[in-house]
């Protein structure tokens with residue numbers, strides 16, 4: 208009764224299509240989730256992410272292991288959901304997508320010491336009030352039962368948006384944007400981000416993590432931009 212009244216007074220809508228959610232659905236409706244169209248299995252997402260990083264940065268930059276949930280286009284329901292997560296304050300969506308990503312990572316035999324989110328520059332964090340990748344990392348960490356480490360890498364250079372930049376410009380934009388943080392990084396970590404386009408950000412953050420003590424850095428991203 209109270210739950211029914213709450214639904215009438217504060218109807219919950221899907222963050223991507225804004226239709227009313229059924230009781231039991233969280234943040235996203237089943238139609239939108241179906242339209243997200245995940246990679247068909249962990250191997251497909253993994254090879255797609257590996258391939259993109261190798262193409263742009265060569266085999267040496269390729270991560271030890273990689274996971275990715277969805278191919279990403281600059282239109283459609285997944286785009287709307289990621290926009291809501293990043294710019295509209297719908298941060299609980301990060302934990303939800305992070306749990307899905309954590310289940311994918313957890314289906315492999317790989318183990319890690321900790322999870323690390325790609326950090327935002329402190330000014331951008333103030334601007335946005337939260338780091339969407341950290342929200343995703345918390346979801347991943349919850350499933351895997353691991354801590355999220357915040358002080359092992361920091362973003363010390365304020366970089367503009369990567370959107371619309373060429374591969375070379377992306378690399379220049381984030382090169383040296385990260386440096387080791389105050390804490391030493393454990394040997395084996397999983398680096399988490401929201402959307403990967405060329406991998407420039409993750410490659411640059413992984414380098415700082417290795418400078419901070421990591422021996423192996425694996426990548427996990429919610430989505431990977433498809434070539435258009």
Ligand SMILES: [Zn+2]
Nearest residue numbers: 221224236239
């Ligand atoms: Zn929807």
